Amino acid sequence: MLAPIKIRDASLKQIRHACSNCSLRELCLPVGLSRDEMKQVDQLVTQGRPIRRGEYLYRAGQRFHSIYAVRLGFFKTSVISEDGREQVTGFHMNGELMGLDAISTTRHTCDAVALEDGEICELPFDDFESLARRIPALQHHLYRMMSREIVRDHGVMLLLGNMKAEERIAAFLLNLSERFEQRGYSHSSFHLRMTREEIGSYLGLKLETVSRTLSRFQEQGLVKVQNRLINLTDEAGLRQLVSSCVRD
Amino acid sequence: MLAPIKIRDASLKQIRHACSNCSLRELCLPVGLSRDEMKQVDQLVTQGRPIRRGEYLYRAGQRFHSIYAVRLGFFKTSVISEDGREQVTGFHMNGELMGLDAISTTRHTCDAVALEDGEICELPFDDFESLARRIPALQHHLYRMMSREIVRDHGVMLLLGNMKAEERIAAFLLNLSERFEQRGYSHSSFHLRMTREEIGSYLGLKLETVSRTLSRFQEQGLVKVQNRLINLTDEAGLRQLVSSCVRD
DNA sequence: GAATTTTTTTGATCTAAATCAACAATTGCC
DNA sequence: GGCAATTGTTGATTTAGATCAAAAAAATTC
The missing domain is CATH 2.60.120.10 (Jelly Rolls)
Known part of the structure; x- marks a missing residue:
C-alpha cells in the first residue's frame, strides 16, 4: 500500500x-x-x-x-x-x-x-x-x-488523484524503503532499479518533475541522491510531507 | 475497465x-x-x-x-x-x-x-x-x-496518470454507458447518481473542472446535460476523444 | 410551499507541473 | 578504452486545471 x-x-x-x-x-x-x-x-x-x-x-x-x-x-x-x-x-x-x-x-x-x-x-x-x-x-x-x-x-x-508531486515522490520513497526493510535490506539506503521516467510513469509525473523534486529534497536535507542510489536522511520529514500537505 | x-x-x-x-x-x-x-x-x-x-x-x-x-x-x-x-x-x-x-x-x-x-x-x-x-x-x-x-x-x-480532463470525463461517460447497456438499460441516456464532486474525486479532478468540461462537451454537441441526466449525442466523438489525444 | 441547504454553473485569477531546450553525466557497446 | 546511446539535470516558458468567488438552480426539510 x-x-x-x-x-x-x-x-x-x-x-x-x-x-x-x-x-x-x-x-x-x-x-x-x-x-x-x-x-x-x-x-x-x-x-x-x-x-x-x-x-x-x-x-x-x-x-x-x-x-x-x-x-x-x-x-x-x-x-x-x-x-x-x-x-x-x-x-x-x-x-x-x-x-x-x-x-x-x-x-x-x-x-x-x-x-x-x-x-x-x-x-x-x-x-x-x-x-x-x-x-x-x-x-x-x-x-x-x-x-x-x-x-x-x-x-x-x-x-494519483489527490497528491501533489512532492507528496507522491515522498510516498514512493517511503514505500520502497519499507519494502526493502521487510526483506532484510537497509531501509535508509537503497538503489533505484528504474529510470526517472519509469518513476514518473508510475506516479503520473514527467521525468523532469521527478528529477527536480529529488533535487529539491536533497537541498532540503531529506534525502541524498547519487544517481540511482538513494539515502533517506530524514524519514520523519518525508513522512510529514506525505501526510501533512493540503490540510484543512 | x-x-x-x-x-x-x-x-x-x-x-x-x-x-x-x-x-x-x-x-x-x-x-x-x-x-x-x-x-x-x-x-x-x-x-x-x-x-x-x-x-x-x-x-x-x-x-x-x-x-x-x-x-x-x-x-x-x-x-x-x-x-x-x-x-x-x-x-x-x-x-x-x-x-x-x-x-x-x-x-x-x-x-x-x-x-x-x-x-x-x-x-x-x-x-x-x-x-x-x-x-x-x-x-x-x-x-x-x-x-x-x-x-x-x-x-x-x-x-489518472496519463489522461487529461476531457479524456477522463469522456472515458467515464463511455464506461457508464457500457455498463448500463450490459444491464439492459439505455446506453445513450442515463441518470448520474453521483455529484460532480464525486465524479471529480473518482477522476482526480475538481468539481468545477467536471462541470466546465461537461458544459464544453454540450457546446460541442457530444452530450446533452440536464442536471444529472446525460444524453450521449455523439458517442463516436467521445470515443475519439479518449483514444486520440496526445498522439505522438 | 416557503425556507434552508446542497449542488451546479460560470467567470477571473493563480500556480504546479508540463513542455521545450540544452547540456551533463552515465552506461553500454564495439 | 573510446564512442554512441541512454539517462539525468537544470533553466525558461507555457498551460491545464486549481483556486477563489458569486450567483443560480435543485433538492430537502419543516
Missing part, C-alpha cells in the same frame, strides 16, 4: 517469518501447512528460472497460463493505452506475485519486464487452483494476495 | 445470460453448476437486504465478515487519506462485488455507501470460501472477479 490509508497490516511480520527459510518463500505462504501439503506445493512451484534484465515475463494480450512469483530481482508491470501511453502499474520485488490481472480474461493485460537480473517462479494457474481446493490455506492465501493487490492499487489511485 | 486497454472480454455476454433469471444473478455466476450446487450457493446467499440512500454497507477499519453483491442500486466506495482527502475508488451497480479489498487484512479498507435506494446481498466470506472448495466453478469465479477488479483499477491508474 503506497498511500497512507490507515489500516494496520499485522500479518506482515508473520509472513516474513514464514518466508524466511523454506522453499515456499517465493509464495510467501503463511505457516500451517503439513509436511505433505508442503511437498505438494513444492512440486507445483517449478525451480526458479533465471531472468535477465530487459527480459519480458509476458506481454499484454498473450494467453495466460501461469502467475509469477518473484524470487529475486526487480520487475515492473505496465499497461499501454490504445495510443501508446505507458502507465507503470507496479514495481515488484521478491515474494510478490505478478499476473493476477490475467485471470479474469485468460489473457495478460499488462507487460512484465525485469529491471535487473533475477529469478522467477512460474506457477501454472490451473494446477494451482486445483491444489488450492485441497489445501484451504493455499486457496485463502491467493485470495489474500489478490486482495492485497487491490488495496495497493487503491493506494495508488489516492496518490 | 475504464481506460481503453485493448483486451477483449468475450465472457461478458455469457455472464449476462447466466445472470438473467436465476437467484444467482447477483453473483453473476457463469452457468455450469448442478442443481444441487446451485441450491448450496442459494443457501449461502442471504435474501437481498434493502438499503436506503446514504446508508453505509461498511466503513474503513471495520472488521471484515462478508463481501457484498449489489442486487439493485448504485454504490460508491472510497478511501480516505490520513489527512482527510477522499478518493472515490469505484462506482458499483448490480452484479458487482464490493469488499474484496478487505480479505487481505480482515478489515475493510474503504467506505461503501449507497447513492440511491437499492438492495444488496451479503455473502459471509468464510462460508463462501469453504463452499468454493467444494464447487470449483465458484472458487474460480471469485478469482476472476478479483482479477477483474485489479484490471479495472489498472485502467483507472492509466486514466
